[in-house]
Amino acid sequence: MAPVRRQTSERVLDIAEALVQTRGFNAFSYADIARAVGIRKASLHHHFATKADLGAALVARYRAAFLDALRSIEADTESAPERLERYTDLYGSVLRKGRMCMCGMLASDAATLPKPMRESIAGFFGENEAWLARVLAEGKKRGQVEYEGTPSSLAAFFVSSLEGAMLVARAGGDPRPFDDVVHHLLGRVRAKKAAPRRRRQPQR
Amino acid sequence: MAPVRRQTSERVLDIAEALVQTRGFNAFSYADIARAVGIRKASLHHHFATKADLGAALVARYRAAFLDALRSIEADTESAPERLERYTDLYGSVLRKGRMCMCGMLASDAATLPKPMRESIAGFFGENEAWLARVLAEGKKRGQVEYEGTPSSLAAFFVSSLEGAMLVARAGGDPRPFDDVVHHLLGRVRAKKAAPRRRRQPQR
DNA sequence: GGCAGCCTACCATCTGGTAGGTAGGGATTG
DNA sequence: CAATCCCTACCTACCAGATGGTAGGCTGCC
Numbered sequence A, B: 001m002a003p004v005r006r007q008t009s010e011r012v013l014d015i016a017e018a019l020v021q022t023r024g025f026n027a028f029s030y031a032d033i034a035r036a037v038g039i040r041k042a043s044l045h046h047h048f049a050t051k052a053d054l055g056a057a058l059v060a061r062y063r064a065a066f067l068d069a070l071r072s073i074e075a076d077t078e079s080a081p082e083r084l085e086r087y088t089d090l091y092g093s094v095l096r097k098g099r100m101c102m103c104g105m106l107a108s109d110a111a112t113l114p115k116p117m118r119e120s121i122a123g124f125f126g127e128n129e130a131w132l133a134r135v136l137a138e139g140k141k142r143g144q145v146e147y148e149g150t151p152s153s154l155a156a157f158f159v160s161s162l163e164g165a166m167l168v169a170r171a172g173g174d175p176r177p178f179d180d181v182v183h184h185l186l187g188r189v190r191a192k193k194a195a196p197r198r199r200r201q202p203q204r
Numbered sequence C: 001g002g003c004a005g006c007c008t009a010c011c012a013t014c015t016g017g018t019a020g021g022t023a024g025g026g027a028t029t030g
Numbered sequence D: 001c002a003a004t005c006c007c008t009a010c011c012t013a014c015c016a017g018a019t020g021g022t023a024g025g026c027t028g029c030c
Helices: A008-023 A030-037 A041-047 A051-076 A080-096 A102-112 A115-141 A151-172 A176-189 B008-023 B030-037 B041-047 B051-076 B080-096 B102-112 B115-141 B151-172 B176-189
Strands: none
Touching: A008 A030, A008 A041, A008 A051, A008 A102, A008 B102, A030 A041, A051 A080, A051 A102, A051 A115, A080 A115, A080 A151, A080 A176, A102 A115, A102 A151, A102 B008, A102 B102, A102 B151, A115 A151, A115 B151, A151 A176, A151 B102, A151 B115, A151 B151, A151 B176, A176 B151, B008 B030, B008 B041, B008 B051, B008 B102, B030 B041, B051 B080, B051 B102, B051 B115, B080 B115, B080 B151, B080 B176, B102 B115, B102 B151, B115 B151, B151 B176
């Protein structure tokens, strides 16, 4: 039969990704995935020989998808504030699905993961910070945003705060605090001289 | 008679705490603890009947110790900026031990934990935010700190950013980015009119 | 004598992983 | 054209080791 339905290995990755994002790498098993996909455990090993292989594929795909999303943001708008807001939306939409950023989740499991995975996770954060740093530097040059300190340290600040906000918001079971953090973060770089975007957000 | 050696159950908690902070709740076993303490696995169940019980005791002790530390900070200084810096030091010293905040780590495992633990973890974050909010409100009243937005939303921002900074710093294996985040965070509330505080400013 | 604190021995269940086999489709070859 | 071959994708059956947890017994102190 022609491959009418999604490639099995893609479905495996989809399910594994959801499991990592909600439970963590050490809190799901091949049996869990097999059940969800509808094949036997042994067949999983045909697609991903070991759990480490599965993990590596998972991170690689996630990184690529994230980079795509970043490119798409840059293509859509040249406004730094808008780019930053779109960036925070990336995190927000994950949180609204009841999930944690996959690499944030894996970061907490890092000590138990094989080295290739750890390096790829660090790579994810590096890419994110590099992208943000570029957006921040460009935005400053154009007078779209204002801030003190280096673009790269502020970029790291963004990533850390967003990851932490997801973590804490999930622990409380309430996504609203996340939006507060986003608000503080974006307010931090808003150019004051520009149009009077007074936008005093309702403080709930 | 003074107990010559630490109570076994305290040693168990110490070791379990370190394991949670470095590996997560699902990545260590009773066997790991037993080996480290030097007793048999079955004896552990004498102190903590189930792993859930151990987890609950762990969080309870951690919360209490943290509250003690906060009280101690308030007793030591009345300066809001100093209090905030001392607060960030609490996190920094954990990170320098190669550990993650225990409740941050547990937050990522939350979906797999028994409800009492989850609630206690949320309680930890609530207490932290409440303390910070109080310090921030008081500090503003005294003109020691300046900021926009409500104290409680800024408090949540502090907690989120610090937790995230630990998470990301640990993933990269380098604690320096954490200090950057602390710097940004403290800079955000520094009163501009007040005397020039000579804090470290190297931007690495 | 009771009990805290420890022990040995054992349990069912789950873990990631392996061995070896079957079904079917597409290409290669006589 | 058909027979063969190979490969992908799946299967059943199994494995050793780890998991959290239990049953029941010993010892030494108040």
